[in-house]
Amino acid sequence: MSGWRLCDYEAAARERLAPAHYDYFAGGAGEEITLRANVAAFDRLALVPRVLRGAGRPETGVTLLGCRASMPVLIAPTAFHRLADPQGERATARAAAAAETIMIVSMAATVAVEEVGAAAPGATLWFQLYVQPDLAFTERIVRRAESAGCRALVVTADSPVMGVRRRDIRNRFLDLPAHLHCENLRDGPGGPVRPIAMWPELSWEHLAVLRRMTDLPIVVKGVTHPADARLAIEHGAAAIMVSNHGGRQLDGVPTAIDLLPEIVAEVAGPDGSTVPVLVDGGVRRGTDVVKALALGAAAVAVGRPVLWGLAAGGEPGVAGVLGLLRAEVEQAMTLCGCAGVGDLTPDMVRSVVPPC
Numbered sequence: 001m002s003g004w005r006l007c008d009y010e011a012a013a014r015e016r017l018a019p020a021h022y023d024y025f026a027g028g029a030g031e032e033i034t035l036r037a038n039v040a041a042f043d044r045l046a047l048v049p050r051v052l053r054g055a056g057r058p059e060t061g062v063t064l065l066g067c068r069a070s071m072p073v074l075i076a077p078t079a080f081h082r083l084a085d086p087q088g089e090r091a092t093a094r095a096a097a098a099a100e101t102i103m104i105v106s107m108a109a110t111v112a113v114e115e116v117g118a119a120a121p122g123a124t125l126w127f128q129l130y131v132q133p134d135l136a137f138t139e140r141i142v143r144r145a146e147s148a149g150c151r152a153l154v155v156t157a158d159s160p161v162m163g164v165r166r167r168d169i170r171n172r173f174l175d176l177p178a179h180l181h182c183e184n185l186r187d188g189p190g191g192p193v194r195p196i197a198m199w200p201e202l203s204w205e206h207l208a209v210l211r212r213m214t215d216l217p218i219v220v221k222g223v224t225h226p227a228d229a230r231l232a233i234e235h236g237a238a239a240i241m242v243s244n245h246g247g248r249q250l251d252g253v254p255t256a257i258d259l260l261p262e263i264v265a266e267v268a269g270p271d272g273s274t275v276p277v278l279v280d281g282g283v284r285r286g287t288d289v290v291k292a293l294a295l296g297a298a299a300v301a302v303g304r305p306v307l308w309g310l311a312a313g314g315e316p317g318v319a320g321v322l323g324l325l326r327a328e329v330e331q332a333m334t335l336c337g338c339a340g341v342g343d344l345t346p347d348m349v350r351s352v353v354p355p356c
């Protein structure tokens with residue numbers, strides 16, 4: 001796979017996946033306006049490098065909520081990895097451990113969080129949670145994530161209901177194949193699997209309940225409005241993830257990279273203090289990562305690229321995707337004259353009309 005670009009991984013994944021499963025991974029909500037815009041938005045931004053800074057080889061590492069990552073690229077939570085590879089989330093976690101980056105394990109994983117942790121003992125795992133209306137059940141899941149060694153809780157806030165995914169409707173992709181289950185939704189070992197509830201009544205009050213439930217730092221994922229970024233902090237969030245869910249929830253939402261500067265400004269305290277702001281959606285190249293960092297992101301997360309790596313080549317495929325992004329980030333930072341991620345500043349990004 002050496003010499004492969006990200007689009008090569010997607011092409012290989014598409015060949016290997018059942019068409020309905022490829023569509024589930026690739027697709028978005030509604031007319032897929034936001035899905036397309038997420039990627040295109042990065043092309044409307046240009047980098048303005050600094051020169052003659054003697055910066056040397058860049059240090060790409062970041063520390064997020066006390067967790068060290070060797071690069072500012074995290075693995076976004078995505079469901080159903082065993083649709084892409086028999087090892088599923090185990091393979092993804094092993095590749096994350098080898099790359100020394102953080103994997104956010106989806107609550108809708110097809111391998112139980114305990115098994116993901118056991119398969120990749122060196123991995124830094126965070127756990128993504130869809131808060132369930134049965135709060136006692138939610139608490140059991142939180143305890144399982146804690147016991148499995150997860151070091152942060154990522155609460156998805158953008159999904160009071162599921163987005164309308166026309167590809168899935170057309171393909172009648174309603175259920176997992178019979179041998180796969182959302183293993184984190186089991187009621188006890190070997191017990192029945194509960195369906196995941198998307199909960200329209202979920203509110204800031206529940207975030208406060210979660211805050212009291214666990215000592216893990218909480219990341220609120222799916223923030224798009226600056227006022228909600230502020231509310232998240234007021235309700236105890238340790239970090240914000242600016243995200244439109246990869247264009248899979250409300251179609252027509254602005255792109256995450258376009259929303260980022262306003263949210264970064266909103267969460268900055270008067271004394272310059274701030275909580276980390278993460279961003280995902282449409283990141284496909286090292287230069288995209290560098291643009292997001294320059295605009296104030298503490299790190300980015302990637303969803304589909306990891307799924308393409310997994311489907312194309314299992315654990316080595318994910319390793320290939322992460323290695324590619326790492327090499328591209330290093331190259332872009334070097335060409336921008338940056339010794340570390342702190343050297344990337346908003347003046348190094350310009351809005352442009354992309355060439356036709």
Ligand SMILES: Cc1cc2nc3c(=O)[nH]c(=O)nc-3n(C[C@H](O)[C@H](O)[C@H](O)COP(=O)(O)O)c2cc1C
Binds near residue numbers: 246
């Ligand atoms: C197939 C798929 C499944 C996803 N599953 C989840 C999930 O279980 N929980 C969640 O919070 N976000 C989920 N997401 C959203 C991702 O975490 C992330 O926001 C999005 O993929 C980022 O966009 P990108 O794919 O362009 O990188 C999913 C995305 C995809 C593509």
Ligand SMILES: CCCCCCC(=O)C(=O)O
Binds near residue numbers: 108196248
């Ligand atoms: C019924 C299981 C729902 C899993 C949702 C995963 C997800 O967030 C997605 O975008 O798809």
